[in-house]
Amino acid sequence: MERHSIPRILIPSSSEGRVTRRLFLGGVLGAGAAAALAACAPAGKSDGGGGGDLRVYSWSEYDDPENLDGFTTKQVLVDSYSSNEEMISKLVAARGTSGYDIVIPTGVFIPQMAENELLEELDLSRLTNFEKLNPAFRGQAWDPDNTYSVCKFWGTTGFAYDTQVIQRELTSWEDFVDAVKNEASGRTALSDDPGEICAILPFIKGWNQSTQDPAELEQIRTFLVDELAPHISAFDSAPGGGAIPQGSQALVHTWNGEARRGILASPDPDRWKWVLPTPETNLWMDNWAIVKGAENIDAAYEFIDYSLAPEAALLNTEYVGYGTGIDGTEEAAREAGVERLEMIFPTEEETQRMYTGEINEAQQVRMEIVAEMKARAGA
Known part of the structure; x- marks a missing residue:
């Protein structure tokens, strides 16, 4: 199906994938x-x-x-x-x-x-x-x-970063991962949402964010548990109320409204930049x-x-x-x-890059992956 045929409408990438x-x-x-x-x-x-x-x-x-x-x-x-x-x-x-x-x-x-x-x-x-x-x-x-x-x-999903810590422009999910491993290592928060976390690599690779492919899921596991987890300091679904205005994190994976709430509450809102990353993201x-x-x-x-x-x-x-x-x-x-x-x-151009995931037979695997990631991160 055409995922991007109608902007501003939330359309699951498939109506299948029902869970028993x-x-x-x-x-x-x-x-x-x-x-x-x-x-x-x-x-x-x-x-x-x-x-x-x-x-x-x-x-x-x-x-x-x-x-x-x-x-x-x-x-x-x-x-x-x-x-x-x-x-x-x-x-x-x-x-x-x-x-x-x-x-x-x-x-x-x-x-x-x-x-x-x-x-x-x-x-x-x-x-x-x-x-x-x-x-x-x-x-x-x-x-x-x-x-x-x-x-x-x-709404949609992206990230906000502290430009006093990360002094380069970030525009993509690849940029996000690179910053996690470098300037923001130990100062990165991810949303506490298995679907959102497990979608990061699929967005980079061009896979469906709700992939059920065993090989792709195993790559997601390796990426999150072995590569990303050592750099993650928190799993936080409400950074707008703390992490962003307090500046306790340098890079925050979150939703657009939550990022906006935090930036508006920040004593120095201009130090924060919101990114709706390329090539694709969630709606x-x-x-x-x-x-x-x-x-x-x-x-x-x-x-x-x-x-x-x-x-x-x-x-x-x-x-x-x-x-x-x-x-x-x-x-x-x-x-x-x-x-x-x-x-x-x-904008309409931005919504053309968004699509909605689904709950399918791989949901339990995604939750297990994130549980393992949290254990490895010690968060």
Whole structure:
């Protein structure tokens, strides 16, 4: 299929690669069972009558606090996770007693979450602002009828570097790897995401980022464990809140909004440079979804619909640094003078170099590779 035929649309490189229920459960529990089982259900869990607070399990700093405070139906309490695998493993281990009402999975994980009965089917008639979502961000291959999910944010993956430490221009994934091994050795953070980490070499080699080829996977293992791991100092999915503004890392592999958040918070933002690397990189969509058995379903619908309204979407875009897919947000952000807009909305030329990965039979291998890499890095 033509991966780049429609810019600005998140299209999986294949609609195949479905994962069996057994592999999915084994993979996520193998990756995060200890953390999941150690984590108790959030405090204040209601008695089943829809009382208590609305509880959201989300990525770090993923809503403008003004939006959270402006929702008056219930108090919104948010816990954060650093990877889809961490979130899923907790839901699986809780067996319907996690206490959460809303989660924000990345699109490619949704078919397996639905198959394993982790998500409620949506009644789109209860989301009056769904029609404000641009058609390009509806009906993705992993949820063609928006049965379980609605776009919250979309973005891409690259890296930011400290130009006071790395005093040359970096533009490609090859440049990134070279800097990891040289100027940024011991001061490089990777996102805590197996798919993103394992995609670095495929982007360089021109392989599919979600490759299932055994020979290519073995090369990825050697590259990450033997070549890169000795130079990595952290696996961090939220460097915008620490590593970048504090300058504790010189090179940070991350998402565009997270990089923007960190650069804006830096006391010297001009020392940081964001790179959307060549030749290719990832394009992803994170989604609103309601947890199976949620105790506050009415409030969950109200909060999702409230967040899809153009005013709330603009606040979230400015605060978090990602597009929401709501029509007119980019234009409204430009009129409002939102800073570093180029980091939020890639150009059409840049989107032509992006494509979405998939969850397939190699997912467990990727998680094993990254676990081995972390052990070797001592991070």
